Each structure stands twice: as structure tokens, then as C-alpha cells.
Amino acid sequence: xxxxxxxxxxxxxxxxxxxxxxxxxxxxxxxxxxxxxxxxxxxxxxxxxxxxxxxxxxxxxxxxxxxxxxxxxxxxxxxxxxxxxxxxxxxxxxxxxxxxxxxxxxxxxxxxxxxxxxxxxxxxxxxxxxxxxxxxxxxxxxxxxxxxxxxxxxxxxxxxxxxxxxxxxxxxxxxxxxxxxxxxxxxxxxxxxxxxxxxxxxxxxxxxxxxxxxxxxxxxxxxxxxxxxxxxxxxxxxxxxxxxxxxxxxxxxxxxxxxxxxxxxxxxxxxxxxxxxxxxxxxxxxxxxxxxxxxxxxxxxxxxxxxxxxxxxxxxxxxxxxxxxxxxxxxxxxxxxxxxxxxxxxxxxxxxxxxxxxxxxxxxxxxxxxxxxxxxxxxxxxxxxxxxxxxxxxxxxxxxxxxxxxxxxxxxxxxxxxxxxxxxxxxxxxxxxxxxxxxxxxxxxxxxxxxxxxxxxxxxxxxxxxxxxxxxxxxxxxxxxxxxxxxx
Amino acid sequence: xxxxxxxxxxxxxxxxxxxxxxxxxxxxxxxxxxxxxxxxxxxxxxxxxxxxxxxxxxxxxxxxxxxxxxxxxxxxxxxxxxxxxxxxxxxxxxxxxxxxxxxxxxxxxxxxxxxxxx
Ligand SMILES: Cc1cc2nc3c(=O)[nH]c(=O)nc-3n(C[C@H](O)[C@H](O)[C@H](O)COP(=O)(O)OP(=O)(O)OC[C@H]3O[C@@H](n4cnc5c(N)ncnc54)[C@H](O)[C@@H]3O)c2cc1C
Numbered sequence: 373x374x375x376x377x378x379x380x381x382x383x384x385x386x387x388x389x390x391x392x393x394x395x396x397x398x399x400x401x402x403x404x405x406x407x408x409x410x411x412x413x414x415x416x417x418x419x420x421x422x423x424x425x426x427x428x429x430x431x432x433x434x435x436x437x438x439x440x441x442x443x444x445x446x447x448x449x450x451x452x453x454x455x456x457x458x459x460x461x462x463x464x465x466x467x468x469x470x471x472x473x474x475x476x477x478x479x480x481x482x483x484x485x486x487x488x489x490x491x492x493x494x495x496x497x498x499x500x501x502x503x504x505x506x507x508x509x510x511x512x513x514x515x516x517x518x519x520x521x522x523x524x525x526x527x528x529x530x531x532x533x534x535x536x537x538x539x540x541x542x543x544x545x546x547x548x549x550x551x552x553x554x555x556x557x558x559x560x561x562x563x564x565x566x567x568x569x570x571x572x573x574x575x576x577x578x579x580x581x582x583x584x585x586x587x588x589x590x591x592x593x594x595x596x597x598x599x600x601x602x603x604x605x606x607x608x609x610x611x612x613x614x615x616x617x618x619x620x621x622x623x624x625x626x627x628x629x630x631x632x633x634x635x636x637x638x639x640x641x642x643x644x645x646x647x648x649x650x651x652x653x654x655x656x657x658x659x660x661x662x663x664x665x666x667x668x669x670x671x672x673x674x675x676x677x678x679x680x681x682x683x684x685x686x687x688x689x690x691x692x693x694x695x696x697x698x699x700x701x702x703x704x705x706x707x708x709x710x711x712x713x714x715x716x717x718x719x720x721x722x723x724x725x726x727x728x729x730x731x732x733x734x735x736x737x738x739x740x741x742x743x744x745x746x747x748x749x750x751x752x753x754x755x756x757x758x759x760x761x762x763x764x765x766x767x768x769x770x771x772x773x774x775x776x777x778x779x780x781x782x783x784x785x786x787x788x789x790x791x792x793x794x795x796x797x798x799x800x801x802x803x804x805x806x807x808x809x810x811x812x813x814x815x816x817x818x819x820x821x822x823x824x825x826x827x828x829x830x831x832x833x834x835x836x837x838x839x840x841x842x843x844x845x846x847x848x849x850x851x852x853x854x855x856x857x858x859x860x
Numbered sequence: 861x862x863x864x865x866x867x868x869x870x871x872x873x874x875x876x877x878x879x880x881x882x883x884x885x886x887x888x889x890x891x892x893x894x895x896x897x898x899x900x901x902x903x904x905x906x907x908x909x910x911x912x913x914x915x916x917x918x919x920x921x922x923x924x925x926x927x928x929x930x931x932x933x934x935x936x937x938x939x940x941x942x943x944x945x946x947x948x949x950x951x952x953x954x955x956x957x958x959x960x961x962x963x964x965x966x967x968x969x970x971x972x973x974x975x976x977x978x
Contacts, residue, residue, distance in 0.1 A: 427971070430896070430900060435903050435905050435908075681973075683970070683973070686965060687965040690964055694880035726907060727906050
């Protein structure tokens with residue numbers, strides 16, 4: 373990189389999402405000089421309030437929201453590229469990983485230090501700092517009420533979601549950035565704290581490579597600044613939190629664990645089902661959702677309503693016959709859209725890095741297809757119990773389903789390539805585990821063999837938690853940073 | 861108008877949307893649909909962008925092959941029939957679904973929707 377400007381720093385943090393923000397805040401609080409490099413722009417609550425959802429989609433999401441994971445079926449994958457990372461566009465759900473899950477991960481990874489006593493204590497700190505609440509039904513959210521009543525009638529477990537919001541005004545735009553500032557994304561919580569403690573955030577800086585001496589010492593990073601010019605940042609310590617796809621991509625581009633990084637990206641898949649009710653449900657009214665059905669959580673399956681907007685509904689229906697789309701959009705007051713989240717076993721991988729961008733491919737298994745069929749059948753039972761008269765399954769070529777028998781027939785016929793899944797939860801692409809167990813990082817988040825390079829985002833989780841991952845990611849990041857601070 | 865927006869208009873696809881989907885019929889809605897689709901394609905990863913731009917360039921020829929007419933000169937009924945046939949052609953089904961999803965999202969959740977969301 374001849375001609376690159378040189379900048380000297382103490383600690384560099386790459387990425388300002390759920391993991392990077394924890395590192396920035398905690399390191400600054402410990403008196404370190406922190407510089408955060410973030411590829412995306414800084415966007416204020418006022419900017420979000422002034423923009424239409426479609427504009428925010430293009431501005432906040434990586435690739436304008438059009439990242440694809442190739443395979444059968446293709447998966448639409450969503451993550452943000454903005455100061456605050458994907459927490460700016462997420463639902464603000466915050467769940468604690470169970471002790472059983474952490475024990476399982478400890479056994480799998482060979483590292484016993486991330487069990488409930490440690491992770492639970494960090495989670496308690498995160499939830500307090502972000503002001504976690506239980507989101508009860510508001511004036512709207514008729515779709516959530518119906519779902520909760522149906523679950524109760526079937527004797528199925530459901531819960532109001534836990535969310536990090538302060539005075540949610542039910543504006544129903546979580547996925548394109550909260551326009552009222554209620555959602556406590558990292559941009560409104562950990563990052564302003566970090567700045568108050570002296571951290572410097574540099575938006576619009578894309579890190580291209582991690583510079584290292586080939587012997588386990590990171591020297592800094594090579595980046596492209598907002599003006600398109602190369603910049604070299606030299607640092608004593610580097611924390612990388614570029615997200616579950618960005619972090620392994622950077623490692624591979626830097627020649628660090630090139631073969632193992634990004635070989636297995638664990639996913640939760642979302643199947644979207646549109647349901648028609650005889651009465652108006654006005655699903656655009658209300659916050660994201662206020663009931664989650666957890667009866668099948670042991671299988672890795674959760675069911676919940678999703679944010680409905682006219683455009684979101686139109687996009688979900690776009691593969692259907694135009695006449696049907698027109699009729700459905702005209703009847704949209706009667707429609708709800710529901711998400712079935714499935715923890716799949718098959719993983720995705722970065723099969724190549726082309727022009728700096730990763731090419732993602734997945735290998736869903738036959739067992740995943742069976743689980744998706746089971747999950748859909750249960751969702752259908754729930755939605756018919758909620759009073760739905762017609763379901764549009766997550767396959768554009770499938771006809772509307774009017775009974776559980778129709779749903780069973782659809783499940784018998786659906787082929788793996790027919791599903792139209794979405795994923796917004798990627799994890800475990802550089803898992804924390806012993807090297808002989810496929811691990812990329814040690815229990816201080818360091819790629820094996822490195823001393824002053826740490827990863828602290830979704831990529832280090834040992835697997836897919838089956839719950840929304842932000843709480844787990846932040847708790848892990850807290851522990852990684854705490855261990856670093858203890859040792860230096 | 862960006863290069864992609866011009867290519868999109870030149871393909872005749874926006875005319876098809878307007879014929880098929882009532883919410884895309886007004887000039888303002890169609891403008892937002894084209895804008896969102898084009899600007900989203902501009903942000904897509906290189907390989908996807910390249911694939912879609914080739915598919916768009918070939919769209920008039922593909923339409924001609926299945927219907928015997930170019931989309932620009934086809935009547936609304938011919939457009940509907942041609943598109944229905946193209947939806948059965950492997951590859952084009954996905955292209956039509958992806959671009960229609962962007963168009964509907966752009967028009968229905970575009971600037972005109974902002975007031976309603978307040
Ligand atoms: C629509 C949606 C809804 C969701 N809802 C929830 C929810 O309610 N609850 C929950 O727990 N989880 C939710 N998630 C998932 C959750 O937000 C993510 O799992 C989490 O934010 C991941 O944290 P991270 O730090 O690994 O990555 P991110 O938060 O994605 O942060 C990574 C950051 O690194 C930056 N970056 C990447 N590469 C570079 C580079 N080369 N140079 C500089 N910067 C770079 C990115 O721009 C990004 O800002 C949702 C996700 C989506 C998309």
C-alpha cells in the first residue's frame with residue numbers, strides 16, 4: 373500500500389455493531405485510547421425519521437439488503453452496514469442464553485469458561501444498561517394477540533418478548549431503523565458512552581486487511597477512507613467485530629486461518645407465512661410483535677408475527693400470480709405475516725472472496741428440510757387456531773392453504789428448492805473452540821496463534837443459539853474484553 | 861436517472877409492472893419502483909448485479925421469444941400472457957420475482973408512504 377497515510381493508535385476496533393460497541397465502550401472505560409473503524413455511515417434518529425423505509429433499506433443494509441446465500445434454495449440474508457451495525461435495524465429483542473446451551477457449547481468447544489455464571493452476569497449488565505423491558509400488547513398488535521390466544525387454546529407455551537426499548541411508540545419500523553429513538557441500538561447506547569469516555573468513531577472507513585508479521589502479532593489494518601484513499605492504521609491491539617460474514621472475510625483476505633475462517637456459518641432461517649383473517653387485523657398497527665410462541669423451542673423452532681408494512685407484504689407476495697397479489701394487497705387489513713424461525717443444522721460457507729466481497733453458499737441437509745416441514749405444519753396449526761381462513765406458505769408456486777389437511781399436503785409435496793427462506797441471524801463462522809475441535813479463536817477471542825488480535829462478534833459463538841443472538845453476542849464480547857483487560 | 865434506471869426502463873419491465881400491479885400504475889409510484897429497484901441493484905454484490913443486468917438486457921429478447929412481441933409494443937393482454945409464460949422459464953422466474961419484490965417495496969414503502977407512517 374504505497375502512498376497510504378499512516379495513523380498511529382492504541383486499540384483499534386473494526387466494526388461498530390453488537391460486538392464492536394461492547395469492545396469500544398469497555399476498553400475506553402478502562403482508559404484505553406480507542407479508535408473504531410466502521411464501513412457504514414453515521415445515521416441519526418432525525419435522519420431515520422425523515423427517510424421512507426425504502427430509502428433506509430438502501431442506506432442502512434449491506435448490499436441494499438440484497439445479499440444472497442446460494443444453494444437449494446437460495447437464502448436472502450440481511451445485515452446492516454452503518455454505525456451501530458445490525459442493531460440499528462434489528463427488532464431489539466434481547467434473550468439470555470440458557471445454562472443448558474452454554475454447558476453444551478462448553479462441552480463441544482473444550483472451553484469451560486463461558487458458562488451461566490460468567491455469561492449470565494454479563495447479560496445482567498447488558499440488560500440493565502440497555503433498559504430491557506417485557507413488551508406487552510399495545511393498542512395495535514392484533515396479530516400478536518390472536519397468536520397468543522391460539523397458543524393458549526392449544527396449551528402451547530408463549531411469551532411476551534424482551535426488548536431493549538425506552539418508550540416504544542409502536543411506529544412499526546424497527547427493521548429500517550427506529551424513527552423515534554426508542555430502540556436502544558448500539559448507536560444510541562454503547563457508542564455514545566464510548567465516545568463520552570474518549571473513543572473516536574470513524575464512519576465510512578472500510579478495513580481491507582489486517583496487517584500482521586506472520587508470526588502471530590497484528591500490526592494494524594489497511595483501510596480505505598471515506599474519500600477512497602488508502603489509510604494504514606498501526607495499533608498495539610486490534611479487535612475485529614465486522615460481523616459473522618465480515619470478520620471471516622477479513623481474516624481470509626489477511627491470510628489468517630484462511631481455510632477455517634468462514635467455513636461454517638451457522639444460521640437461523642425464517643419462513644414467512646401470510647395469513648388471511650375474516651376480521652380486520654390491521655397488522656401495520658403496533659410494534660414489531662408482542663407474542664412469541666416457544667412451544668417447539670427445544671427443536672429450534674419459534675413462531676411470531678413480523679413487522680408488516682405494505683411494501684414488505686408486497687415484496688413477500690411478489691412471486692405469486694399478479695391477480696392474486698392485487699386481491700391480497702386490496703385486502704391487506706385482513707392479512708398478517710408470520711415468521712417461523714428454524715435453527716438449521718446445515719451451514720453456509722464463504723466459498724470465495726471476489727473483489728473483496730464474499731460469495732456465500734449453503735449446504736442445508738435433508739434433516740433441515742424435514743424440520744422446516746414440521747415447523748411449517750405446526751405454524752399452520754397455530755394460525756388456523758388463531759382464526760386464519762387462508763395461509764400463503766413460503767413457496768410462491770404453492771396455492772393458498774385453507775385447512776390443516778391442505779398444509780399437510782403442501783408439506784408432503786414441498787421440495788427443498790421450493791422454500792423461500794430469509795435469514796437475519798448468522799453466527800459461529802470463526803468459532804471459539806480448541807483447534808482440534810474446529811475452533812478458529814481461543815477463549816480470549818484470539819485467532820489461534822495470535823497474541824494481540826481478538827474477535828468479539830457473532831462469528832465467535834460456538835454455534836447457533838436458537839434464540840435472537842444479540843444478548844449472547846454482547847455477553848461473549850464483554851467476557852473477551854474483560855479477559856484482555858485482566859491480562860494486560 | 862442512473863445508468864441502471866435507464867437500462868431498467870429500456871428493458872420494458874416497468875411497463876409490465878404497471879400493467880400487472882395496480883399499486884404501480886400511477887407515474888409517481890412507478891418512478892419510486894424504478895428508483896428503488898435500480899438503486900438496490902447498484903448496491904448488490906458484483907456477481908448478482910452482473911447477472912441481473914444481463915437478464916434485464918436480454919429481457920426484451922426473452923419476451924419476444926415466448927410471446928412473439930417486444931414488451932414495448934405488446935398490448936396489456938399480450939404483456940400479461942407473455943409474463944405468465946416467462947415465469948415458467950427457469951432463471952427468469954427468479955429474476956421476475958426479485959425485481960417485482962423490489963418494485964413493490966419501493967413504491968409501497970417509498971416516500972409517499974412516509975406521511976402514513978407518522
Ligand atoms: C432485520 C433484523 C432483525 C434482527 N432482530 C434481532 C433481534 O431482535 N434481536 C437479536 O438478538 N438479534 C437480531 N438480529 C441479529 C443481530 O442484530 C445480529 O446478530 C448482531 O447485530 C450481530 O452483531 P455483530 O457485532 O456480529 O455484527 P453487526 O452488528 O452486523 O456489526 C458489524 C459491523 O461491522 C461493519 N463492518 C463489516 N465489515 C467491515 C470492514 N471491512 N471494515 C469496517 N467495518 C466493517 C459493518 O458495517 C457493521 O456495522 C436481527 C438482524 C436483522 C438483520
